[in-house]
Amino acid sequence: MAIxxxxxxxxxAAAITGLALSPASESSSQSAPASPAGKAAASxxxxxxxxxxxxxxxxxxxxxxxxxELLDASLDRIARLDSKIGAFITxxxxxxxxxxxxxxxxxxxxxxxxxxxxxxxxxxxxxYTRGILTTAATPVLKDFVPSFDATIVxxxxxxxxxxxxxxxxxxxxxxxxxxxxHNPWNFSRSPGGSSGGPAAALAxxxxxxxxxxxxxxxxxxxxxxxxxxxxxxxxxxxxRYGVIxxxxxxxxxxxxxxxxxxxxxxxxxxxxxxxxxRFSARVPIPDYPQLLKRNVRGxxxxxxxxxxxxxFHPDSKxxxxxAVKTMEGLGVQVxxxxxPPSLEVASASHTIIRxxxxxxxHRQFLLTRADRYLPDDESSEAVTRVRTTVEAGSLLTAAQxxxxxxxxxxxxxxxxxMYSPLDALLxxxxxxxxxxxxNPPVTFRPEYNLCGFPACCIPAGFSQxxxxxxxxxxxxxxxFDDAVVLALAYAFESATEWHKKxxxx
Amino acid sequence: xxxxxxxxxxxxxxxxxxxxxxxxxxDRVLKQYQSFLRLTDRLNAYDLxxxxxxxxxxxxxxxxPDSPSARxxxxxxxxxxxxxxxxxx
Numbered sequence: 001m002a003i004x005x006x007x008x009x010x011x012x013a014a015a016i017t018g019l020a021l022s023p024a025s026e027s028s029s030q031s032a033p034a035s036p037a038g039k040a041a042a043s044x045x046x047x048x049x050x051x052x053x054x055x056x057x058x059x060x061x062x063x064x065x066x067x068x069e070l071l072d073a074s075l076d077r078i079a080r081l082d083s084k085i086g087a088f089i090t091x092x093x094x095x096x097x098x099x100x101x102x103x104x105x106x107x108x109x110x111x112x113x114x115x116x117x118x119x120x121x122x123x124x125x126x127x128y129t130r131g132i133l134t135t136a137a138t139p140v141l142k143d144f145v146p147s148f149d150a151t152i153v154x155x156x157x158x159x160x161x162x163x164x165x166x167x168x169x170x171x172x173x174x175x176x177x178x179x180x181x182h183n184p185w186n187f188s189r190s191p192g193g194s195s196g197g198p199a200a201a202l203a204x205x206x207x208x209x210x211x212x213x214x215x216x217x218x219x220x221x222x223x224x225x226x227x228x229x230x231x232x233x234x235x236x237x238x239x240r241y242g243v244i245x246x247x248x249x250x251x252x253x254x255x256x257x258x259x260x261x262x263x264x265x266x267x268x269x270x271x272x273x274x275x276x277x278r279f280s281a282r283v284p285i286p287d288y289p290q291l292l293k294r295n296v297r298g299x300x301x302x303x304x305x306x307x308x309x310x311x312f313h314p315d316s317k318x319x320x321x322x323a324v325k326t327m328e329g330l331g332v333q334v335x336x337x338x339x340p341p342s343l344e345v346a347s348a349s350h351t352i353i354r355x356x357x358x359x360x361x362h363r364q365f366l367l368t369r370a371d372r373y374l375p376d377d378e379s380s381e382a383v384t385r386v387r388t389t390v391e392a393g394s395l396l397t398a399a400q401x402x403x404x405x406x407x408x409x410x411x412x413x414x415x416x417x418m419y420s421p422l423d424a425l426l427x428x429x430x431x432x433x434x435x436x437x438x439n440p441p442v443t444f445r446p447e448y449n450l451c452g453f454p455a456c457c458i459p460a461g462f463s464q465x466x467x468x469x470x471x472x473x474x475x476x477x478x479x480f481d482d483a484v485v486l487a488l489a490y491a492f493e494s495a496t497e498w499h500k501k502x503x504x505x
Numbered sequence: 506x507x508x509x510x511x512x513x514x515x516x517x518x519x520x521x522x523x524x525x526x527x528x529x530x531x532d533r534v535l536k537q538y539q540s541f542l543r544l545t546d547r548l549n550a551y552d553l554x555x556x557x558x559x560x561x562x563x564x565x566x567x568x569x570p571d572s573p574s575a576r577x578x579x580x581x582x583x584x585x586x587x588x589x590x591x592x593x594x
Contacts, residue, residue, distance in 0.1 A: 249560075345551045348544040355541065366524060376533055391526060392537035395518040400545045405559035407548055412560070 046073035049502050053208040053262035057115035060107065067107070067118025067162065071100040074120040074164050077206045081505055086181045087201035089125045090133050091165040099162045115265045117160030121209040122201050125166035126173055127153050128242035136244045138171045140365050140372045150242025151274045152211055152253055159269045164207055167197030171374050173213055173246050174386045176221050183225060184503040185469055189434045192225035194218040198256050199226035204505055209266050210256040215246040215354060217445025219254050220457040220474060224429035227459045227470030227501060230256045231263045231486065234479045235452030236281030239274035247357035250350065250449040259499050260458060260490040264288035267482065283480055291483040292490040297331030299423040299488065305336050311440035313432030315463040319471040320428045323460045323492065327426065330491050337422065340414030343442055345407055350446040352396065352404035359393035366390060412451050419478045424488050429472035433463035444474055454482040458489045459498035507542035510535065
């Protein structure tokens, strides 16, 4: 709920004159609470569960909401909930408070920077943050404090976003689970991964926006599992400079939020050419939020044939079929398309490229501090930790890597042909509800890292068996058609209520 | 073939690559390596043209046709620049 304007102006005046606005108990970067902090005091009536980034931005711009109050609400929620959810590795309390006070002062002086000004966000803990611990959840980097900000962090800060903390991930982003983080919809379930911390923080209304990383589906998987929106941009659209990599030619960085519009606002800030990223694309950046509301009637939407989805969980298939009906109701022209022949080996190509490139990055760590990686899980043959994976990846030959890259090129060409008559493709987000077994040969996740096309996962329902777990669908399109993806996602979201659901915490 | 690879193979490959793998790690690394080889076997079996070039330097933007939809989506009138490249090389 908004505070009144007089209150904000009083706060603003205090900020300008340098008066203390917040409790003096703030400290420098600190680890997330390890034990229940108890229910925090209400923060000026700010209801983060009901707010979206877009809504908060409107209130801040109109000086109806103070960035300091908003941050207090975020920190209170983290203090109250994160001992149960485990979304954060580091909460940057002192830095966030300082940034929020500065934002408040600027806004009071009429220097409003835009819709991220004063908005609390979290970053996946692979993003370099100057002066703040950046661990990638690995003991290998447990003391690493970068001396500069990643490009994406610099852009967010320049837009006025308040960096609340660094969110959890599996070691070095390897894997589709996030150990230590629980799904806010059901604590016994995984939030997915690797951007599981950002997704859980969003779903539990601790922050209003987040950055994620996606090498094999790591933005989209946790977004789907936690019932939030995750957009993997076109390869090259968002700089990866200063982001701890897995694989240079598969890694993507992108926005996560609770609504499509919030994601579009974040993407507009994150996107743009960066000479420090060798693969950064020199393309015009559209006004993604402005383009959301275009008419989607008549757009051509491809869908895979039922046989491609045969091994998907019944809840994934039902959610997908319901989404198709919603799209048809919006006037979108839906038609089945034939998948390209190379799709059957796309996942294999992706895995070989990913691990060969990861092995090259990890070589120095293997030579100098191999014993610091997390140990293998001896209780499970199925669990392979990063060290083992990159050691084995180091043994692949250049010819094997190049064979995978040959297949990749064929795959991209075939996919471009498939998308040629389409505006977008609709698929399920995940093969099944979080934690439920389903292993189809094609999942529509790593394939989009291999091709680099944009793909956005949006909430589209809840599972029936087991009940109550978030389900989603994915919309993808041709390279640099991110605005088309987001427009279709926005139209779908506007026709449904799934994005308004919140876990009962 | 993946099943033909032994712990000795792993040790030899690692040594050739300048890596030392302790004895107690060989079983796990072998299993992981075999799983990768099953994937490379699939890739080797895939029917590729002899002259298929790899995307060794992944330039997605260079491979994308200048499609009307791509132009439409990127069309922010106030921001569009004339003569801009569609991507780096």
